[in-house]
Amino acid sequence: MRFSYPLHSLRESFQAKVFFISTLFVVAVSFSFVIFFTQHDKKSQTDQLVRQGELLASLLAHNSRLGVFAANGAMLNEAADGIMQHKDVLSVVIFNASGQLLAHKTRPGYEKRTGALLKDTGSAGKIASLAQKLQLSAHFHGTDTIEIFAPVLSRAGYTSAEALFFREQPTHAKDNVIGLVGIILDKEGLNKRLHSLVLFAVLIMAVFLLIGSLVAYLMARGITKPLNNLMEGVNALGSKGIFRKVSIETGDEIGKVAMAFNKMIDSLERREVEKRQLEEQLRHAQKMEAKEEWERTFDTVPDLVAILDREYRIVRINKAMADRLVISKEDAIGLKCHELFHGSASPHELCLCAENRAGGETYEAEIHEEKLDCYFWITVSPLKRNDGEVIGSVHMARDITQRKRAEAEKKAIQAKLIQTNKMTSLGLLVSGLAHEVNNPNNNIMFTAHLLAKSWKDAEPILDRYYREEGDFRIGGHLFSQVRDTLPHHITGITENSRRIEGIIKNLKNFVRKGKADLNSPMDVNRTVSVAASILNNQIRKYTGHFKLCLTEGLPTTRGNPQQIEQVVINLIMNALQALPDKERAVRVSTSLDSHGGFVIVEVHDEGCGMPREVRERIFEPFFSTKLESGGTGLGLAISNFIITEHKGLLEFDSEPGKGTTAVIKLPLGEGPKGSRFEQY
Amino acid sequence: MINLFITILTICVSLGSTAHGHEILVLQSLQVKPYEEALRGFKSACSADMRRLTVSDMEGADLTRTIHEERPGLILAIGADALKKIKRIKDIPIIYLMVLNPQQIAGGGKNITGVSMNIPPEKYLALLRKILAPPKMVGLLYDPVKTGSLVKKAQQAAGMMGIELLAKEVRRSKDVPELLNGMKGAINAFWMLPDTTVVTPETVEFFLLFSQEHKIPILTFANKYVEMGALISLDIDAFDLGRQAGEMAKKALEGTPVRDLPRSDARRSVLKINRNVARKLGINPDTIE
Numbered sequence: 001m002r003f004s005y006p007l008h009s010l011r012e013s014f015q016a017k018v019f020f021i022s023t024l025f026v027v028a029v030s031f032s033f034v035i036f037f038t039q040h041d042k043k044s045q046t047d048q049l050v051r052q053g054e055l056l057a058s059l060l061a062h063n064s065r066l067g068v069f070a071a072n073g074a075m076l077n078e079a080a081d082g083i084m085q086h087k088d089v090l091s092v093v094i095f096n097a098s099g100q101l102l103a104h105k106t107r108p109g110y111e112k113r114t115g116a117l118l119k120d121t122g123s124a125g126k127i128a129s130l131a132q133k134l135q136l137s138a139h140f141h142g143t144d145t146i147e148i149f150a151p152v153l154s155r156a157g158y159t160s161a162e163a164l165f166f167r168e169q170p171t172h173a174k175d176n177v178i179g180l181v182g183i184i185l186d187k188e189g190l191n192k193r194l195h196s197l198v199l200f201a202v203l204i205m206a207v208f209l210l211i212g213s214l215v216a217y218l219m220a221r222g223i224t225k226p227l228n229n230l231m232e233g234v235n236a237l238g239s240k241g242i243f244r245k246v247s248i249e250t251g252d253e254i255g256k257v258a259m260a261f262n263k264m265i266d267s268l269e270r271r272e273v274e275k276r277q278l279e280e281q282l283r284h285a286q287k288m289e290a291k292e293e294w295e296r297t298f299d300t301v302p303d304l305v306a307i308l309d310r311e312y313r314i315v316r317i318n319k320a321m322a323d324r325l326v327i328s329k330e331d332a333i334g335l336k337c338h339e340l341f342h343g344s345a346s347p348h349e350l351c352l353c354a355e356n357r358a359g360g361e362t363y364e365a366e367i368h369e370e371k372l373d374c375y376f377w378i379t380v381s382p383l384k385r386n387d388g389e390v391i392g393s394v395h396m397a398r399d400i401t402q403r404k405r406a407e408a409e410k411k412a413i414q415a416k417l418i419q420t421n422k423m424t425s426l427g428l429l430v431s432g433l434a435h436e437v438n439n440p441n442n443n444i445m446f447t448a449h450l451l452a453k454s455w456k457d458a459e460p461i462l463d464r465y466y467r468e469e470g471d472f473r474i475g476g477h478l479f480s481q482v483r484d485t486l487p488h489h490i491t492g493i494t495e496n497s498r499r500i501e502g503i504i505k506n507l508k509n510f511v512r513k514g515k516a517d518l519n520s521p522m523d524v525n526r527t528v529s530v531a532a533s534i535l536n537n538q539i540r541k542y543t544g545h546f547k548l549c550l551t552e553g554l555p556t557t558r559g560n561p562q563q564i565e566q567v568v569i570n571l572i573m574n575a576l577q578a579l580p581d582k583e584r585a586v587r588v589s590t591s592l593d594s595h596g597g598f599v600i601v602e603v604h605d606e607g608c609g610m611p612r613e614v615r616e617r618i619f620e621p622f623f624s625t626k627l628e629s630g631g632t633g634l635g636l637a638i639s640n641f642i643i644t645e646h647k648g649l650l651e652f653d654s655e656p657g658k659g660t661t662a663v664i665k666l667p668l669g670e671g672p673k674g675s676r677f678e679q680y
Numbered sequence: 681m682i683n684l685f686i687t688i689l690t691i692c693v694s695l696g697s698t699a700h701g702h703e704i705l706v707l708q709s710l711q712v713k714p715y716e717e718a719l720r721g722f723k724s725a726c727s728a729d730m731r732r733l734t735v736s737d738m739e740g741a742d743l744t745r746t747i748h749e750e751r752p753g754l755i756l757a758i759g760a761d762a763l764k765k766i767k768r769i770k771d772i773p774i775i776y777l778m779v780l781n782p783q784q785i786a787g788g789g790k791n792i793t794g795v796s797m798n799i800p801p802e803k804y805l806a807l808l809r810k811i812l813a814p815p816k817m818v819g820l821l822y823d824p825v826k827t828g829s830l831v832k833k834a835q836q837a838a839g840m841m842g843i844e845l846l847a848k849e850v851r852r853s854k855d856v857p858e859l860l861n862g863m864k865g866a867i868n869a870f871w872m873l874p875d876t877t878v879v880t881p882e883t884v885e886f887f888l889l890f891s892q893e894h895k896i897p898i899l900t901f902a903n904k905y906v907e908m909g910a911l912i913s914l915d916i917d918a919f920d921l922g923r924q925a926g927e928m929a930k931k932a933l934e935g936t937p938v939r940d941l942p943r944s945d946a947r948r949s950v951l952k953i954n955r956n957v958a959r960k961l962g963i964n965p966d967t968i969e
Binding site for chain 1: 709714759761779780781797826857858875879882886902
């Protein structure tokens with residue numbers, strides 16, 4: 001398994017394939033060559049031996065021609081001895097045409113092997129027959145010998161005596177067979193030569209294999225090198241998209257492929273460049289379009305948007321912002337935001353807060369812009385680069401003034417509804433309470449009156465008794481003490497009872513006010529003057545600087561003069577009570593707001609003023625800062641109710657320490673015709 | 681095959697021209713150089729119109745009929761085979777040429793005459809006498825059937841010329857070596873006769889080996905054996921033979937009856953010596969010439 005990968009890669013390797021195929025080819029060629037060579041050479045050597053034998057046989061046949069012709073043993077022996085000198089010849093036999101053995105020579109030691117020849121050749125008849133059949137020569141292969149026979153020929157005799165004279169002989173003259181020679185050749189030498197030949201061939205094959213393998217390897221490398229180069233180029237292009245040209249080393253098909261590949265690379269490179277240029281142009285166009293779109297969007301946003309750098313310099317503002325600040329977008333660039341927006345030399349606290357927030361998160365806050373007198377909902381978002389570094393901030397300001405106002409109105413309406421609800425409840429409460437309280441209170445008052453009268457009658461008696469009898473105790477207290485305090489207590493009961501009665505009365509008035517006539521002609525100056533005169537004593541008590549400024553010629557309004565008078569009294573009393581000392585002034589004035597169609601009554605004091613919390617709650621029933629000093633918390637509630645019934649406005653402008661100005665705006669013209677609260 | 685075709689064509693042509701008739705019809709046994717040479721000699725002596733036929737090319741053809749249709753004035757038979765083919769023709773004069781021992785073929789035909797290849801044995805004996813030192817013992821082998829008469833003539837002449845001939849009869853060629861070996865020491869020269877029993881390719885070789893081995897010079901009848909190793913030869917001159925026959929034909933054509941033209945032997949012979957062999961045998965060739 002360890003080798004599976006390398007083997008697999010070898011199988012897949014073209015170079016290895018070429019190498020193996022070439023090597024196989026070389027091996028096949030080598031084997032074929034060796035086989036062919038050995039076979040061919042074996043045949044060649046055998047043929048050579050046979051040819052040699054045939055030559056020797058022919059020579060012997062020729063040499064023994066005369067011997068056979070003359071049946072001369074000596075001549076034949078001589079010829080046979082000559083042939084026997086050849087080392088490969090083991091035996092020689094010579095027969096005449098009738099198959100009679102004329103001569104027989106055998107190399108000493110080989111008698112057994114050569115004896116077979118005579119045995120094989122057999123009878124004289126067979127020899128004679130063989131001799132007649134043979135034209136040239138015949139050979140027979142034994143296991144380790146070759147037997148070769150050749151006919152002994154005698155040239156054709158002269159057909160006529162005349163022919164003896166001629167050099168030329170008739171063409172049809174035929175040689176006569178007069179005998180047969182046979183020789184036995186030893187194959188031992190041949191076999192030895194063949195063995196050494198095989199060894200030599202194997203050696204050659206080994207050398208050829210080595211050289212062939214080397215050549216095959218070099219060839220495979222040579223073939224695959226340009227292919228590998230090409231493949232690397234293709235891989236680089238395919239996997240990494242790298243346009244790498246391959247070196248062209250050959251002019252063959254691979255070289256042409258490489259050339260084509262390089263051309264393709266050139267073409268692809270050109271197309272890539274063109275593509276990039278097109279993409280760049282497209283990107284640029286998209287960017288431009290996106291930029292324009294973004295800028296359009298940026299300018300379309302109704303909110304005020306500004307992009308600042310880290311030094312609070314304006315990088316860009318949108319149209320809404322530019323319009324609001326009455327500055328061109330271009331001029332705003334580079335200006336410090338706090339200078340432009342707030343007119344301050346240092347960054348606005350909002351920016352500082354936003355900057356100090358950890359993590360650069362979006363910071364939101366509501367501010368009131370004094371310069372524009374508007375409310376804004378500010379969102380400050382950090383502007384980050386791709387790596388997260390904050391490079392500036394985006395300020396978005398939404399004008400929520402209208403919303404704020406709407407909310408305020410909504411709030412006021414809600415408060416009013418609450419107030420109305422309260423009033424309704426109060427009305428119901430008062431209706432029940434007045435009756436329930438009045439009866440016992442009347443009883444108390446009557447009882448107090450009786451008690452006072454009783455005390456008045458009893459006191460001289462008791463005083464006399466005191467004088468006569470000395471001091472004595474009544475209800476646990478000494479008469480001397482009681483005599484002085486009891487009348488006060490009785491008076492206190494009476495006053496408190498009256499007070500309760502007054503409150504009840506006021507309450508009843510409050511709930512029954514709707515039933516009052518609000519359509520009577522009303523001279524505001526007169527009403528104010530009456531109120532001031534009623535309070536004359538109180539005015540003197542609280543201030544030495546009371547001023548009444550009445551504008552002459554005010555138009556007559558419609559309403560209930562008593563109710564307005566009560567309101568004015570209430571306001572003047574509040575003003576007086578707010579004064580810390582008598583040096584402070586109270587000014588009551590009337591005026592006409594012809595544009596708004598109002599008659600205005602202003603009560604201004606130089607008192608302590610009201611904090612905001614108080615100011616927001618002054619119209620609530622039973623809300624009072626003077627509960628300890630006998631305030632009921634109903635005065636302003638009733639006053640506001642009255643003015644509202646008159647379709648006018650009661651407003652307060654007050655700051656702590658700066659005094660308070662109460663303004664009554666009564667509408668001119670028709671005036672109020674009735675109240676929704678008539679049922680009460 | 682081509683030759684046969686040509687021959688048939690030739691016959692056709694000749695039949696076509698029978699009205700004219702050739703003066704001489706040359707019938708040649710073979711187309712060999714000596715025959716051509718002889719014909720050339722014949723033509724040099726006789727310029728008559730000739731037509732030539734070769735026996736070896738006309739195997740199967742009725743030669744006699746062809747010749748009769750040809751109706752030549754004379755037939756020239758070159759070679760023994762040619763003579764054998766036409767020896768039965770009696771009405772046309774026949775001159776033979778290049779035939780050895782014509783008597784054995786032609787018998788006593790009256791219309792037949794010619795020049796034989798035979799060179800008179802005396803010429804050989806004279807040569808032997810010239811080259812041999814005494815005792816002049818000359819061996820020869822012969823088949824009595826073939827060359828018996830020649831040997832008889834030779835023996836007669838030898839006696840007169842002081843040469844002793846040791847002649848042994850041979851019936852089979854294979855006996856030649858043994859008979860020759862039997863002469864070893866008894867002869868100092870060997871005379872090779874144109875006898876086909878004695879002279880075969882093997883015996884020639886044997887003669888030559890014998891000659892070299894025992895330093896016995898060989899006198900032979902054809903130049904080719906001198907080239908093979910014999911010492912000396914007296915050969916015919918084929919051209920002159922042809923010429924000799926041409927002269928004879930001319931006379932015959934001119935009207936001389938054939939029976940008046942006697943059969944004759946070669947009037948001229950050619951001597952050839954192998955000087956190398958002569959040197960080896962210790963003979964000065966110049967003395968021979």
